Structures are given as C-alpha cells and as structure tokens.
Amino acid sequence: MNCSCRLLWSVLALLVLLTPAVRGEEAPNKKRLTFEHDIRPILKVHCTHCHGEAGEKEGGLDLRLRWLMVQGGDSGPAIEPGDPEASYLIERIEAGEMPPGDAPRMPKEQVALLRRWIAQGAPTAGPEPKEVGPGPIITEAERQFWAFRPPRRPKPPRVKAAHRVRTPIDAFVLARLEQAGLTFAPDADRRTLIRRLYFDLLGLPPRPEEVKRFVEDPSPQAYRRLVDRLLASPQYGERWARHWLDVAGYADSEGYTNEDPVRPWAWKYRDYVIRSLNQDKPLDQFIVEQLAGDELVQPPYKDLSSREAELLAATGFLRMAPDGTARAPDPPLARNAVISETIKIVSSALLGLTVGCAECHDHKYDPIPQEDYYRLRAIFEPAYDPKHWRTPPQRLISLYTQADREKAQQIEQQAKQLDRKRLQRQKELIQQTLERELAKLPEELREPLRTAYNTPAAKRTKEQKELLKKYPKVGRLTPGSLYLYDRKAADELKKLAEQAKKIRDTKPKEEFVRALTEVPGQVPQTVVFYRGDYRQPRQAVRPGPLRVLLPGDAPNPVPVDDPKLPTTGRRLAYARWLTSGRHPLVARVLVNRVWMHYFGRGIVATPEDFGHLGARPSHPELLDFLADELVRSGWSLKRLHRLIVTSTVYRQQSRISPQAQRIDPDNRLLSHMPLRRLDAEALRDGVLAVSGKLNLEMFGEPVPVMADRVGQFVLGIENLNAGRPGPRIPLHGREYRRSVYVQARRSRPLAVLKAFDYPAMEPNCPRRASSTVSTQALMLMNNEFLINHAHFFAQRVEREAGAEPQDQVKRAWLLAYGREPDAQETAWAVEFLRRQAEVLRGRKAQVRTSDSKVHTITDPKQMALASLCQVLLGSNEFLYVD
Amino acid sequence: MHSNTTRAAGVPGRRAGHPGCCTRRHFLASGVWNLASLGLVWLLQEEGLLPAAPSRPELKTKSYDLRPKPPEFRPRARAMISLWMQGGPSHLDLFDPKPALAKYKEYPGEVKYDDPAHASRRLLPSPWKFRRCGESGMELSELLPHLGQVADEITLIRSMVTGVNNHGQSIRALQTGAVVPGRPTLGSWLTYGLGSMSQSLPAFVALIDPGQLPVLGVENWSNGWLPSLYQGTVIQPREPRIPNLHPPAHLKGKPQQQALELLGRLNQRHMEQHPGHLDLPARVASYELAARMQLAAHEALDISKESKATLKLYGIDDPATRDFGTRCLIARRLIERGVRFVQVYTQNQFWDHHRGIRKSLPAACRKVDRPSAALVLDLKARGLLDTTVVHWGGEMGRLPVIQYDEGPDRVGRDHNTYGFSMWLAGGGFRGGCVYGATDEFGHKAVENKVTHHDYHATLLHLFGLDHQHLSFERNARKETLTDGKPCRVVKEILA
16 A cells, blocks of 8 residues: 555665665675675565565566575566576566566666676575475575674774774773874864754753853762753753653644644643653663553543552653545545554664565565565554554543542532523523414414424425425524524523533543554454455465574564463564663664764664665764663663763864865764754754743643744644634743644644744654755744844843943853853944944834733833843854854 | 645655654754745855855755746746735626626525624625727626726636635635645645745745735735745835835945944854854854845836836826826736746735725725736736736625625625635636626526635646646645545636
8 A cells, every 4th residue: 555665666766776786886896796695686576476485476477585586477487597598587577577666777787797696607696495495595695794783892992092082982982083094073162062952952052150160160970960960950861851752753642634723732742751850761661661551551541549640641652653544535545554553653763663664565675575574463453453443532541540430420510400490591592483484474374384394304294394494584594593582591501511511521531642542352363465455465474573583493472362461462572572771772773763863873873774775883882882871871862862972972172184185075984073953942042042041841741833914833822713813822931932832733833833844744754854044044034933032132131241241241141152252253233232223223022922912112222231141142153062 | 733745646745754853954944934045045056155065965854945946847937926805806897797686686595694693585686897908898886997807817606605604714715725724725735845046035935915814814924834935025115115124214225334344243253263163154254145035135126117007007106096007017027027926915804895895896896906917918018928827816705695685885785705706817728708697696606616625626737747646745644735525627727
C-alpha cells in the first residue's frame, strides 16, 4: 500500500550509484569484485523484487545467490562466469527489456560493473549456502556492517596535546584532529560558556546576575557547579523533553483526516517525559516504560495509583502517530496507517533504521527482509489489533477512582432531574408556539394540522405529511428551530440547559491517559502483506526483532504469549531486549542524538538512519565509547550530559583557525565549537525570558493555538461565529509559557515557531532543519509577537535601568547578550535612540498585553527604546549560540 | 499531513518521496506566510545563501515550490480574479427575470426553506425592472447599470446548483469542492498546479473587506491539506497591509529603515568577530532580501500612480465605491505583476437579504456594480482579459417567495442553493452568453444545471488542467478539487 515507497524507486536507483560498491572510489578497475559487496546491492534494487524475494520467481529465475544465477531459470543460465557476452542477464538488461515496463533502467555504470564481475569469473566473497528457503538471505557480510556489530569499548587514544584532555571524549576527538594536523581551539571565556550551557541545557538565556556570579566566581569548581545547578533545574527537563518529543512525534492532534481533531490528553505523555528527564530516570527504564508500561500494570486499569497512571501515560509514546481511525472514510486503511507510522516512530527513534522501507518489499539496502518488518509489527499487534480495533476515544483510560465515580453519579442524578424539567418545559413551549402559529391560519385547518403535528412522524398518513409540508411554519417547528419563532422561549430553555451543565461541572474532574494497552486473551495472528497491501494477506509470522540484529544462534527474545503475564508480554520482552545493553543500535542511537544537540551534527550525521544509506560515523570509536559509557553509568542521561559539557571539545571557542578552514571546512573533526542558531523553541522562550514575561508554570493542558484574522496561527482560545473571529479571550499570562507547552496541533503550527523550523510531525522528526530564509527576517522585523515583546523588553529596561539612555543601552545589552556594550556600540545605540525618537514623534504604537487588551503608546522615547530592543532580538548575536 | 503527489501523464511529475519533515528544502518551501517562495528559493540559490546541495538525494521529503509549472494542455487562462459575493445575491432581482412572480400569488410546489418560522408561500415579484443589454440582449436588472455595459463580455450562468442550503456548506462547495471542512480552496489548487509567475509577490492573494470577515473567515483562503505554501496571503485594508511583510503603522518607513541600519552595523561587527561562519552572512543577506520583497509588495499596492481616468473608472472618487473599487484595482495590479489568483471578498453576509431587501439590495449593488464592471473593462483595455478569468458570484441565490411577510419594507428572501446565478468573464469564457435556466419561478435550476463541480472542472480546463489529473495523494487516496464526483467541462460557455 505504500505507494510513496514504490515511487521512490527511481530515486533509489540513482542512489545505488552512491553506495560504496558502485561509487568507484573503492573499486578501481582492477579491484576484484565480489557478489556480496558489489553485485547483490545492484540486483536488490533492480531485480530480486521479482526474481527471488518473497517467493517471487518470474521466469523461474532467482537472483539472490551466485549459484542460483548460474543455475538460471526457464530460459537457461542467467550468467556465464567469465563470459559477459554469453550471459543472458546482460543481454536482457542491455536490450532494455529488464527491468520491464516503467521501472527505472539500470544505470550504465552498474551494467559495466556486472559485466566486469562476470568477466572476472563471477566470484563470491565466501561460500554460499547450498539451500535457501523462500525467505530472505542475510549474509555474514551483511551482519558485519559496522552498525549491526555490538559496540566495543575502545581505549581512549594517546594524543600529543595531552594537557587539553579533560575527558576521554577529548582524547578521541583530539586524536583525529592531530592526525589531520589540527588541534582544539582555545577554551571559550566564561561569558560565552554560561550562555552556551544555558541554551543547551535549559533552552533559556542566563540572567545578567547569573552571568556576573559565574564570571566572578574564583573557584576552580565554578564550571562544574554551574553544570550541576543547571542539570538540577526543572527547566532542564522541559528543554530535553522537547528533543525527545520530536523523536516521538508528539502532537496534540490526531492528524490524518481533514478535521485534525484535538487529542485532549496527549499532554500527559509530554509531562511524563519532562518528569522522567528531570528525575534522570535511567534511559533503559524510560524506554521499557514507553514501549510496555501497560504490561507492568495489572489490568483492568481501574482505580490506578499514581505510579500505575505514570506507567500507562508512558505508553503515550506508542500513541503519537497520526490516528484518524475515529473518523476516517476508509477505516482498514487508516488502521493500517496507525500501525505502520508507529513502527516508523519506534524504529527511527530507537533503532536508527528506515525499517518502514521493508513494509512492501525487502529493504533494498539494509538486510531487512519484508518478513522481518512483520515480525516487528507482530510485537505491536496485540495492542493494535486491526480486527478488534479501538479508536482514540476508546483507548483512553480514566483516572477516576471509585469515590470519584460515586460522587459523579450522584451529581448526574441531580442534573438529570433538571433535564427532565427542561424537556417538560420544552414540550409546553412548543405547544404554545404551535397554537400561536395555528391561530394565524384559517379555522378549518387548525385541527387537522394540530393532529398531524402531534402524531409521531412515523405514524403520519400521507395526507398529514403533505399538509405539514404545505404549512412549513407548523411542519418544521422543532426544538431546534424554536429560536426562530420565539427567541425568549429558546433562551429560557437554554438557561435550563446551562443550569444542568453547571451542576454537571461540579463533578470531580475526570482525567484520562492516552495509553496503549492490550485486551488480555486477545492475540491476533500477524501476517505478511503482499506488497504491503493489507488486503493481500500472506504467510503468518511470529513476533521477533529484526534478524540482522540478533546473532545467528541467539534465541528469539520475544514470546508469542508470555504465560506469566495477563498480556502477551511481547512489547515488554522486546523492550528489555533492546535495553539489555548488548543491542548494537539502541545506545549508539541515543548517544548520537544527544551529541547532535550539542554540536549541531551527530557523530552519525543521519541520526534516523544508521543503515547503508545513512552517513558513516565521523568518530566511530567515540560513538562506541559513549554508547558503552551510557550503559555502564546505569543509563543516566545526566551523567552523559556532564561527560560531554565538561569536555574540552564542548568548551572550545567557536573561532575557526586558518588551518581548520583549509583542512576541515565543514568542521567534521570539531576543531572549534560550531555556531548554532537557536531552534524555534529556544528563540521564542529566549524572547520571553529577555522581555521579562516568561511564565515558568510547568505541566498541564497546552496553551491553545488559533487562526487570527488573516489565517496566521497565534496563541489564543478559538472564538468563532460561523468561521468569523470574535473578540479575543484573555489567556491570563498563559501566552507567556514555554513553547513546549504550546499546543502542537498538526494543522496549526504556531507561526512564530514554524518560521524557525518547528517540525511538522509526519509522523515524527528525528532531525530538525536550521534554515536561513527571508521569512525569518520578516518575522523578526514585523511579527506582532516580536513587536509586542520588544515593548515589554523596553519596559523592563526602563524599570531596571531608569531613564538615562546610556544606562538603558547597557541594561539592554546585558539582558539580550549577557555582556556589556563596548564604547562603540554604546555610542551607536544612544545615537539611535535619539534619532529614532525624533522620527517616532507623533506616531502611536499598539501593544497587546496579557489581558489581551491593546495599549497605545505615544511616548517617542519609549517607542525608540522598544525599537532598539527589537534590533537586539533580531540580531545574530542573539539568534546564535556562540 | 501531506503525502505524495502524483500527476498523470502529460502533467509534469514532482519528485516523489517518503513524507518527512526535517530537511532544509522542505522548510524553505513551507514558510508560515507564504510570500512567493519561488522568489526565495531561487534568490537564495543565486546568492549562495544555501549550503551546497546535500551529498545524496533526499529520500525523506519532496519539495514543493511556486515555480511556474506548465499546464497539461494549452491554457486559455493564466490568472483569475474572483469577486466573492458572500451571503447570496438575489438572482431574481439581478440576473434572472421571472415575470411569473407577478402573475401568480403563491408558489405552487414545495419550497426549500431555510427558516420555516418566517416562511411564506407568497411570491415576491422583483421590485426592479430588467432591461436588455449589449448586442447580445442579455437581460439584467436596473440595479446593475454598469454590468449592463459589459454584458457582451460576460457569461451569465442562470442554473448554478450546490444543493446545500446554508452559507458555510455552500461556501465550502464552491470554494473547495465539497461541503466538509478542511479541504484546499480553488486558489490553492491553482497555485499548486501552476505555481506563480511572480517572484516577489504571493501567488494567491486574499483581499479582505475592512468590515467583518465573510462567513467561514480564514477557511476561504485555506490550503487545507495542501502544503502551507499554497495558502492565500491576506492583504489587509490597513497597515500592516501584509502581516509580517509590512511593519505596524508606527514603524513604517524611516523608523524601520533606521532600525535596519543599526541591525546591519551590529551584525557586521558580530560577523567580523566570527569569521568563517557561513550562516552569518546568509542571515544578513536574508534581511536585505526581505527589504526588497517589502518594496515589491509596496509598489504593487500603491495605486497613487494610476491615472485619474482609471481611478474614476473604478469609482475610487466616490465614497460608496472607493473601498471595493480600490481592491478591484489592486487585484488588477497584482495580476499584472504575475499573481495567479486573487479573491476579493465582500464583508460578512453582505448579500444575505432575509428582510428589508428593497433597501439593502440596491445599497449592496451600488457598492460593487461599478468597480466590478470597471475591472472587466480595464482588463480588456490592457489586453489582459483574454487570459484572466473574472468571476462574480456568491454561495447561493434567493427564494421567489416572501420571507418576513410583514409589509413591503420588511420583506426579504430566504436562501436558495437549488438554482442561482453568477457571471464569468475573460480567460476563455464566451462573451454575451446566457447559459442554463431555472423554473418558471426561479427556485430550481431545470435546464443545463451547473454544479460546483462542473464550475471547477471548467475553470481548471481553461487553465490547461484536467480536473481528474491535478491531484494530491494523501492517505493513499488521490484527492482532486472535484473530489471524484461526476461532472463535466461546460464547453457551451467557452469561447
């Protein structure tokens, strides 16, 4: 069903050119080619889909092994080792007959390679298995790919500049630098370091007082203490939760359908992530809870303790994929999409593999047979059972206790009484209106109409129906249309309804968690879908991990149905296997992502793809060291942070030496700290912090996003009347909360975040872009959020520094940049304030404040100061972390 | 939310790929408000703002842009201006004369009322006279004297049907092809299919009224599930004319210029202290480019250099027509500069004359008749009418019977989506053509019905696009403007 995958082939075919085997760099003409390394990857892309995979053998031909090629199919042998001219395979390809139809042609370079291989006698790297089943073949060579071998802890290398080594990380990085004739840049100064640390660990700028304290701290332990303090800050969890939420594909809406309905309880998962990170919950536990928290709770998930509620909330991770199954026009298709998107999230988050490519066919580059995809899918199907599907509302789990439930029932009884009263009154009012309308009609019509009206619709005669149609004022009188006849009556009923609602509102608030659970005893059989099409089921498969990650002789760690648990135990066993510390990918993928957040690029530059098409690690030994270190430290993320931020690598200046510029212009070797643009949240939160408006309230329901008058998405409570925006409803300071608490509705990304590369979750975002485009400049110049906050910033400066322009400039610099302006800057800024006040005289600025009122500012000095503040917020020194 | 695009043979395909989110190109193409990203992408590449191309093709995303794309077959139209008459102008009093309304007392059949409480069966003969106009002799109401002068340029459809009797749903039908919310609007489809010819202006512009937004508000220019690049960009009647492009009123001109000068100095200094970091000069350049884009938009919206005769033609000298005339004139200026689709909106329920129609309908006509006709004349004079479709119409018409039967000053007409009128001009529509007919009383279309799907298929056809081919794949479904519904290109109204 995954058409995108099929369409991709043309692109994929081109890509083969870029795989090492074909790139030529390792294969000069004389190089001995082997089937495994050079030929199979080509055939996988172009041929084996119909000749060998999943039992397909067009023309009786199977091209998965060399001996199968020699054996050939209905038309005889496919190759004649030593003689490309006599090889039928070459003939058909060169005649343009294969691959057939619209499939992309095999590039010339690849055909040439095939010819050369055959001319060399069609060698293999090793002996081939004598017997093959219909399933895929994972060769030893494939298992030897770096990412599939378990990490081994390497010893930190010796370096020349040993005095620069603060942590083992430094040794690994420095050794590579020295090999290239480079070394570390000098340590950055404390002002730079504190701003860097604040944004990296908290996503917020340091306050001037904090900068001062750190800069003036004489203790050699000052840096370490600062790191400890930041790691203990509650804002740390918010910052790093956001990174994980990208990977999890966090969204406050279901996506998929046009309506993109809100997910009312997704935020419980967001809060779970923040709390877990703040507690430094070991990552192995963090992963187990997210994949299988429900399997650690005894069903039937009622009267939950807070720990149980937490475990269930954790499985929100598996409920983040778009889920349109409540309203989708094609439910089976929509269900299938939920499962496949969930697998994409899990695999890109934890495995760093594009497993999704194997949904329709064997993975063309990585040794992931289609069947393995379904083995993985089988792990999740007891919870995502396509045959016994549960829609998002049906999957919610109430946090009500028994006492809550009883109280609510009592209150419901009272409300029902009022409902009855209202219905009674409604009847009376309808009858009154009916009589009024009848009175306007000729006498002889009244009785027949009255009778017709009061006869239940199903029992009306044909004549009665026609009569009512002829007199629509009577015929179409309903509780719904009553307001058109008698506004007062309708209002009276509305009031009664409101009273009932008021009573209902006194029920204890019922909260829910969005969890993934199984129905005990319900164990579906997972099957392979032919070409990924759920309407074409094929052979059944057992649950299990990808086989390439499982050593040849290791038992499958995932049970079909664990007798010790009420649930199947599949996810629990899988999660425990992933976090056993011996999995080749999980720890590497996790540490790589952490590294990426500090240095702008992962050690593997494609954190979502450690496979053949992904990047190779720039520092493979460092990656393994960090992965091993993470496991050894008891999976403590905070310890990993400490290890990284106390390193010399991290503490370098951003200054680029001329040698570095020449030898390593992309800074892959990290001869200096990269300059990084603030990401969307850090930018918005940074503006809030500097303007003094930041509201640090934690957790809870998201701050809503709505479309403003021109369709731009801004914070606000939607207040529409037939689509037209009504007055703004105050948010009472919630609009100043951190961006992690802003509602993440897929169809309504907050404008100011979106402009700075806030991701769309489709279904998740393992790596963000950092773009530089004019729309950002325009936002910084003209967007209402920036203009308003520049005014708040100016008010703060005036409050804290008084009316003297020199003092104001100094304060503004300290707040925005964490440093004082020099003489030149002061002179420019003071002169700017004077000239700006001149041209602003007589103008009026409109500022929207937290009570959502608009205030008019006429003082030109105030406006000029706000303009200065806006310049600072839009300047590179603010937008980049040095 | 968007997935892949497939287009049939004959329409140039786009790069297909897995849906993804995180690559640079994608973000270039999905700015929040969508000022001609074509210009952006192109200029950025020209200026070397972008890093070198990635070392391998991106598997995980496809790119969307506003580059001009060739249509599937030879087009008649290149641009469109839609004058969106929200509320439902009374076809019975403007476009579709029905002498029978004066002949009989009551409507003989079943009437589809929206408001039963104030319904009646009594017919309301039009209080206004109709006259034959132009060489074609098209019958139009005396309330539209200016339109009468361009009768030979327009196609008048008297048999429009959407069949959903309330504003919101009928608006969706005409603007997006279906009554359900969340779908892309016509302007989004056109810019998705054809891109834009302008490098410095938005491809799809929404010119809103200074009053309240029309029913459905911002949904009227929504991109639905098409990439947000194809959302309409609002030009407001007040500063900032284009939010985020233009500064608020108090910073306009000199203050913003001085601020940018200071910013330039600070950035320059910062750059000198951080040599070799390529992002920094790129960002400085992005500010310069932003300023140029402001200038281009400013120039397009500035009507002060238009001749006196032109201003008069559009009624800009008259308080009654000034606002609507100005927006019609701006629409022309935008089209001249390469904008693909402009929609000009009346304010909320401007034509929804449930009661007091005798007063309110003439007032509404007074505001829009002259500018609408002026637009057709002006486009023709400039040689643009051949390639520019002008559309005039709303989501419904009115009923032949009286609503609020409470005396001549109070009478009005209820909704009618079963038969109503709208007109089109230019871009390949036949001039002086009347098409289709309603029943004797003007309630229901009976002859040559034109549904919203037919209308959309016909429009796309004039733009060189097949309504079944221009598609967007989403949730494994090929979505089209006409939503897979049976419909046809109404060839009879084409020149």
